[in-house]
Amino acid sequence: xxxxxxxxxxxxSMGVPTVGCGCAVCTSADPRDRRxxxxxxxxxxxxxxxxxSGSGSPHARVAVIDTGPDFRExxxxxxxxxxxxxxxxxxxADHILGLDDLRPLSFTVFREGGPIPLYASRETSALLERxxxxxxxxxxxxxxxxxxxxxxxxxxxxxxxxxxxxxxxxHGEMEIAGFRFGRGAYLTDVSAIPEASFALLxxxxxxxxxxxxxxxxxxxxxxxxAVAWARRIGARTTLLTHIAHELGHEETNRTxxxxxxxxxxxxxxxxxxxxxxx
Ligand SMILES: [Zn+2]
Ligand SMILES: [Zn+2]
Numbered sequence: 001x002x003x004x005x006x007x008x009x010x011x012x013s014m015g016v017p018t019v020g021c022g023c024a025v026c027t028s029a030d031p032r033d034r035r036x037x038x039x040x041x042x043x044x045x046x047x048x049x050x051x052x053s054g055s056g057s058p059h060a061r062v063a064v065i066d067t068g069p070d071f072r073e074x075x076x077x078x079x080x081x082x083x084x085x086x087x088x089x090x091x092x093a094d095h096i097l098g099l100d101d102l103r104p105l106s107f108t109v110f111r112e113g114g115p116i117p118l119y120a121s122r123e124t125s126a127l128l129e130r131x132x133x134x135x136x137x138x139x140x141x142x143x144x145x146x147x148x149x150x151x152x153x154x155x156x157x158x159x160x161x162x163x164x165x166x167x168x169x170x171h172g173e174m175e176i177a178g179f180r181f182g183r184g185a186y187l188t189d190v191s192a193i194p195e196a197s198f199a200l201l202x203x204x205x206x207x208x209x210x211x212x213x214x215x216x217x218x219x220x221x222x223x224x225x226a227v228a229w230a231r232r233i234g235a236r237t238t239l240l241t242h243i244a245h246e247l248g249h250e251e252t253n254r255t256x257x258x259x260x261x262x263x264x265x266x267x268x269x270x271x272x273x274x275x276x277x278x
Contacts, residue, residue, distance in 0.1 A: 002051050003044040003273035005184055008074035010263045011035025012212055012244040013094035025245045032249040032264035037068030037094045038188050038242045042181055044273050046160045061160045065179055065186050071098025083109060085159040088120040089188055090176035091127035099132055103146045110147035119153045121177060162273045167197050172219030182273035188242050191219050193229060206271050207235035210242035230260050239263040
């Protein structure tokens with residue numbers, strides 16, 4: 001099944017430009033050096049025409065991985081009119097704070113059949129319930145809260161014909177979720193990939209993996225580390241995301257091996273979302 005993967009944001013937690021910073025990347029005129037908080041959009045058509053026929057199709061399906069603080073702006077830029085599922089990688093602010101901006105989409109979806117399912121690990125769900133108590137508490141009375149429903153994140157989740165596999169990765173001391181969908185995978189906030197997870201990443205066309213900067217960080221991979229994983233996994237195309245202001249787009253891309261490059265906000269590519277047989 002053909003699908004499209006769109007980068008809604010490719011920046012690190014503080015975004016680029018970073019508030020109060022006057023460095024060369026934060027003041028760059030290259031639009032690819034402007035990075036909203038990290039998220040990707042996956043689109044496909046269920047039992048319908050090719051996804052190229054556009055989002056107006058009654059068969060159009062849409063999922064996002066994470067809803068960070070820039071979700072509203074990202075949804076507007078990309079003309080989102082519906083949402084079929086949200087997958088959460090973990091509960092850090094740069095990945096969850098846009099949850100409330102699902103409200104307008106959730107009202108539309110709710111009229112069609114029910115709340116938007118939000119798939120999250122037990123830890124992430126507990127955090128979301130605390131943070132957005134006025135949405136999730138059984139005692140919540142706020143009338144226009146988001147029509148969303150937390151769902152446990154299993155190993156495989158089927159969303160309108162597309163299977164999303166959870167790929168465990170390490171983010172410092174914390175195990176978080178990466179995702180595989182067909183021949184694509186999205187691994188953000190990674191500092192280590194457990195050996196068992198490599199087996200779930202075989203036969204990829206598109207690998208997205210985070211690479212913060214060149215200087216080591218306790219909970220994020222460097223460019224060098226991400227390139228080493230990319231070589232081992234061997235996807236046809238690898239795109240790096242969750243990028244800090246130390247990395248200029250053009251200048252960094254010149255140093256990367258063939259098939260590996262920095263992603264940028266708005267970048268879109270085709271991805272086969274067919275079943276994964278591992
Ligand atoms: Zn992050
Ligand atoms: Zn994080």
